[in-house]
Amino acid sequence: MKKLKLKKKNLGDFINELTRDYALYAPQEKEGTISFSLVEKPEEITLDYHNSDTSPKEIFFPQKEVILTYQDGNSQPVFYEGKPFALLGVRPCDAKSFQLLHQVFSTKKFEDPYWLTRFKNALIIGLACNDTLPTCFCNWLDGSPHGKEGMDILLTDLGETYLAEAVTEKGESLLKQQKDWEEASEADLKQASKLEETALKSLPPKIESAKLKEKLDGMWDDPLWEEIAQRCLNCGACAYLCPTCHCFDIQDEGNEKNGKRIRLWDCCMYPLFTKEGSGHNPRKNPADRVKQRFMHKFNYIIQNFDKYGCIGCGRCITYCPVNIDVREVLKQILET
């Protein structure tokens, strides 16, 4: 696979090239929040960032999405029809989350056409983390600050240039078109692996993550859930920011003749999530819901998709109003 170098001063040209063929999304700061937004001009983007506050999953799985429109009893699906998406500057943890969501939305008997339409032809250009955050723990969950899983191309910031490594055929063919990019030298590759080593060292020491699933098998009645639930506000911030959460609600907007059916992110921390028509609620206590969140990420998803349901991005740690720290919870699980 090709390993080239993109001079930072030529980044603008590359971005302009991408915007011709793709709907390009890259990190942009707006009112103090960094999110992946549609790029019109190269100046809008910032690659000098730790991670986006919101998860880039929202490009392929929008928070609110029309799935069909109806008129007089007939309905039509509504699919994204724009240019294929390209994401530039995706962090390795988030790129991994796309792989998990893709498994959820495309396997087990049914395909989700809305996810597939958006995700199938997307180009993912990742950006390695040289500088991690105190809340990062991708190394606990099969990830790495320079991980390539889920990317077509990985960029690594080498100072004056980006090292650009093709990961997939799609990435390779894009790099082949970059006639004026230099080949990366041995020294460049060595510098990149040094940077990876430094980044890895800055992460918290690993825990025995492989034991989490089995531990949780035996923790249904553990007091830990009640303990966490005592503090948790059931606000759902953790789920809305989480790159792997995929739960949604379906609602109709309109009258019986005309309108649309939409889907919206939903959250297992809310009591109404499981409340049935009869009034019965199988998860009526906050502790039931806290348990669902951790069981889903660190036990059920592993059973169903053979992957962790968390990528260690740390967003839920940063934004939880009562400082519930998933890393502390994982340690407590291993200690029981």
Place this chain on the structure above:
Amino acid sequence: MVESTKTYIPIPVKVSRINEESPDRTLRTYDLEFVNKEDRFDYMPGQFCQLSIFGKGESPLGIASSPTETDFLRFTVNRVGVVTTAIHYLEEGDELGVRGPLGNYYPVEKFKGQNVVIVSGGFAFTTLRSLVVYMLDPAHRGDYKDITVIYGARTPDLLIYKDELEKWETRKDINVHLTIDKGIQGWKKHVGFVPSVTKEIAPASKDAWVVVCGPPIMIKYTLPVLTELGFPSERIYTSLERRMKCGIGKCGRCNIGAKYICLDGPVFSLAELEDISEPY
């Protein structure tokens, strides 16, 4: 895989017949016809559909007709909230949408050559009617040995499909035991709750499979009776419910443990459920 672009699109159907099941007007049975004949789908007893009323939403409902009844789809709807109330406002000839068939089904293949016992309470009898009609069909009846139905409700009014039950009671190829919670004048059948009547009737567990569906409390007290009668948990089946949205294992709403009721269920054996910590 199902043709993906249609995954969430309801198929248009028309109400061909409505039957009021209970005098308090909370339970109605709807027979539906496909507006376009080519939309007709095959299904098995135990599967469910999402019934869709545009502007209101969708509700998962068990299919009460049998695949052998090819000219209609039947659902019995208890009026509880927004969508089920909207369904209750429908009249013959009105159109609505249906998405399905969804979920797995009763293991009719495993039942072959065996006795089948059906235990039910209240309006949960819907998909069990499908199963009974399927097994009684001349094309299938020979595949099964004795068929026993134990079915109860609070009052005689609340037993659904009364006309059909009466017909089954006169047949030789099915044993029907009906019960009501408290005796009333003129009732000559069983009196008592489903679990105790099951104990009284004591269907033989040898070479037999049992399907039990009803309110959670009925299930809770019936399971120990079945175990006592010698049914191993591998041969006890039930059907579960959860608040559902997608019905296809994506929206994350209906899991018990690592299983999705809409995808891996709604039909589970007790043995499968015993392996899951989350209460069902």
